[in-house]
Amino acid sequence: MEGATRRSALALIGATAGSAALYAAMKSIRHVQPSSYKGPIRLDGDPKGAKVLILGAGLAGMVAALELRSAGYDVEVLEYREKAGGRCWTLRGGDTYTELGGASQKVSFKGDNYINPGPWRIPYDHHGVLDYCQRLGVQLEPFIQQNHNAYIHNSKAFGGKPQRFKHIATDYRGQTSELLAKAVDQNRLDDMLTSEDREALIESLRATGALDDTNSYKAGDLTSRYRGFGKPPGAGFNGAPSASDPISLSEILQSGMWGRLADADLLDHQMPMFQPVGGMDMIAQAFAREVGDLIRFNSKVVSLQQDDDGVKVAYEDTRTGDTLTAQADWCVCTVPFSILGQMDHNLSPELTAAVNNVFYRGSAKWGLEFKRRFWEQDEHIYGGISYTDLPIEMISYPSTGLFTKGPAVLLGGYTWDDAQAYEFNAMQPEDRIKWALEFGSKLHPQYLEEFKTGVSVVWHKVPWVLGCFGIWRDKEAHYANAVKIDNRVVCAGEHVSYLGAWLEGAIESSLDAIGRLHDKVING
Amino acid sequence: MRHQARFPRTALTVLAFSAVALNMQADQGIPEITSFEPTPLEKKIFDGPGVTVTSGEEIYSTLCAGCHMPKGEGAVGGGMYPALAGNDKLEYPDYAVFIVLNGYKAMPSFAHTLSDEQVAAVVNYLQSGLGENSYESAATVEQVELSRPQ
Numbered sequence: 065m066e067g068a069t070r071r072s073a074l075a076l077i078g079a080t081a082g083s084a085a086l087y088a089a090m091k092s093i094r095h096v097q098p099s100s101y102k103g104p105i106r107l108d109g110d111p112k113g114a115k116v117l118i119l120g121a122g123l124a125g126m127v128a129a130l131e132l133r134s135a136g137y138d139v140e141v142l143e144y145r146e147k148a149g150g151r152c153w154t155l156r157g158g159d160t161y162t163e164l165g166g167a168s169q170k171v172s173f174k175g176d177n178y179i180n181p182g183p184w185r186i187p188y189d190h191h192g193v194l195d196y197c198q199r200l201g202v203q204l205e206p207f208i209q210q211n212h213n214a215y216i217h218n219s220k221a222f223g224g225k226p227q228r229f230k231h232i233a234t235d236y237r238g239q240t241s242e243l244l245a246k247a248v249d250q251n252r253l254d255d256m257l258t259s260e261d262r263e264a265l266i267e268s269l270r271a272t273g274a275l276d277d278t279n280s281y282k283a284g285d286l287t288s289r290y291r292g293f294g295k296p297p298g299a300g301f302n303g304a305p306s307a308s309d310p311i312s313l314s315e316i317l318q319s320g321m322w323g324r325l326a327d328a329d330l331l332d333h334q335m336p337m338f339q340p341v342g343g344m345d346m347i348a349q350a351f352a353r354e355v356g357d358l359i360r361f362n363s364k365v366v367s368l369q370q371d372d373d374g375v376k377v378a379y380e381d382t383r384t385g386d387t388l389t390a391q392a393d394w395c396v397c398t399v400p401f402s403i404l405g406q407m408d409h410n411l412s413p414e415l416t417a418a419v420n421n422v423f424y425r426g427s428a429k430w431g432l433e434f435k436r437r438f439w440e441q442d443e444h445i446y447g448g449i450s451y452t453d454l455p456i457e458m459i460s461y462p463s464t465g466l467f468t469k470g471p472a473v474l475l476g477g478y479t480w481d482d483a484q485a486y487e488f489n490a491m492q493p494e495d496r497i498k499w500a501l502e503f504g505s506k507l508h509p510q511y512l513e514e515f516k517t518g519v520s521v522v523w524h525k526v527p528w529v530l531g532c533f534g535i536w537r538d539k540e541a542h543y544a545n546a547v548k549i550d551n552r553v554v555c556a557g558e559h560v561s562y563l564g565a566w567l568e569g570a571i572e573s574s575l576d577a578i579g580r581l582h583d584k585v586i587n588g
Numbered sequence: 589m590r591h592q593a594r595f596p597r598t599a600l601t602v603l604a605f606s607a608v609a610l611n612m613q614a615d616q617g618i619p620e621i622t623s624f625e626p627t628p629l630e631k632k633i634f635d636g637p638g639v640t641v642t643s644g645e646e647i648y649s650t651l652c653a654g655c656h657m658p659k660g661e662g663a664v665g666g667g668m669y670p671a672l673a674g675n676d677k678l679e680y681p682d683y684a685v686f687i688v689l690n691g692y693k694a695m696p697s698f699a700h701t702l703s704d705e706q707v708a709a710v711v712n713y714l715q716s717g718l719g720e721n722s723y724e725s726a727a728t729v730e731q732v733e734l735s736r737p738q
Contacts, residue, residue: 144666164655164663364666402694403667423696426654455634482701483638489654498624499634524655527665530694537691 211448424531
């Protein structure tokens with residue numbers, strides 16, 4: 065079994081050498097398909113001191129700053145915020161976040177506890193992010209996306225009682241396998257299968273669905289080895305296990321709980337996923353160590369004008385109120401289109417139409433700190449995600465600090481539903497926390513006893529982006545015009561990619577943009 | 589963009605409210621849980637899938653106010669949300685109906701979030717009920733229906 069050997073080898077490498085080594089090893093065994101990321105960018109040729117003005121010090125802007133400076137450009141970066149990173153952002157104890165409308169939240173998490181309001185997990189095939197993490201010394205650790213012992217919860221099924229993922233997943237697979245195996249065995253699918261494949265298919269369904277010799281999925285040792293035992297195996301006189309009873313297929317089908325079974329099978333949710341040790345903004349901090357000297361913070365760009373000779377930008381120093389100007393030969397504009405669309409600019413009509421074609425989605429996220437890890441201590445849930453039909457949509461348990469005592473922060477909700485994202489967006493912070501506790505307590509009654517403090521971020525109220533990420537109304541019509549160098553200006557960011565909302569989109573978009581810009585500078 | 593499988597969301601018919609609520613202690617930022625008795629509006633917000641409130645004022649305060657702010661005053665940060673109070677583009681309903689249905693620049697479309705009745709109700713509220721706006725409420729359900737993007 066070559067596959068098993070390879071997996072064991074990887075497990076061993078991961079255990080001894082950490083996730084970065086695991087990733088390198090996975091690449092070398094060619095387990096991972098190559099992405100569009102081609103490795104460190106090469107910008108050969110002398111730009112002869114050409115100056116590039118970069119708008120925005122998120123990941124797209126800082127990638128451009130780092131690579132263009134090392135290629136010999138004179139680089140200046142303007143950033144609205146007081147720090148670098150953009151949506152690559154972490155909130156920790158001591159931080160204060162003020163949203164549009166003026167509500168401030170002072171984060172009072174204990175110690176190193178944190179929440180990532182924006183990106184929070186990195187897929188294994190986002191090679192650009194992972195490569196920069198390695199180059200810049202950002203320590204990565206596994207992010208637990210899938211946990212068979214976490215819950216699927218539907219407030220209207222099973223009396224509102226959360227069900228363990230492993231029960232729903234195993235029973236769903238087993239009973240759909242049983243149906244298929246029996247249909248094949250009764251020759252109902254003969255027109256779709258050769259006789260050799262019929263036999264192999266039944267055999268495979270028995271193996272993957274935990275079916276017995278009669279192609280049945282039923283209570284017993286075999287199914288319990290997947291879904292869990294009624295009484296788990298132990299030792300001593302009373303060590304013998306007892307089987308558990310499967311949930312009927314009809315109940316599962318009617319519960320709708322199958323809706324989340326494949327979430328961790330999505331390409332960008334497949335295990336292993338990664339996160340920086342200590343918070344997602346460790347990536348931002350690492351970039352800022354490299355290019356922080358190029359960044360002017362608290363600088364709100366209000367005007368972007370270009371002609372055949374260069375670009376001229378007016379910006380306001382948000383601390384003094386002074387309006388200042390910056391000039392350059394070229395501009396890499398990573399400002400979200402939500403903001404760029406409001407700016408005084410003379411970009412081409414084609415690019416302007418592209419900018420105005422993108423709307424920004426809303427989303428809400430909560431970081432809730434509890435006095436103890438009751439999900440681990442009481443319910444044996446170590447990382448991963450529980451899904452619910454309630455408006456918080458999910459609860460994600462920390463992948464780090466497992467088994468430690470003391471307060472811990474979980475993700476108390478992450479909304480995607482439009483209506484609910486708007487509704488939470490319109491609430492004040494204390495009401496959002498109140499609702500997150502109300503809904504979360506339906507999965508974990510311990511919430512009420514154990515809650516310490518919380519913070520929430522609703523993305524339409526984030527002052528420097530006005531939304532979570534960009535969505536094209538008509539990508540086919542406008543995308544190429546957003547990618548194209550517009551005389552002296554090239555746009556970059558997650559919104560100018562097919563990896564929207566992901567850090568990888570920001571990075572790959574930036575590399576693509578500066579590669580073309582450099583070519584134009586060198587070759588005309 | 590993400591593609592997530594979701595629960596088919598049928599109505600959250602009854603929300604059983606447990607005893608959750610917070611008193612924010614402003615000086616410490618540490619809330620104390622006491623009891624949570626939702627207001628009548630709060631009870632409505634999550635009473636089913638999608639946008640469950642129906643009056644113009646309710647729709648405004650539970651959706652629009654998030655960006656355009658509770659009194660329609662708008663907000664300014666790195667970017668801005670325009671004020672709707674005192675906004676003379678609201679004199680006639682057509683503009684607001686178009687924007688709500690189609691979105692505008694970074695603002696999303698609400699065509700799939702709000703019914704014709706809800707769009708008409710909220711536009712009428714913008715025209716006559718919001719702050720200093722004292723235009724005649726003139727949006728009709730028929731107008732919204734005809735204005736929907738094809």
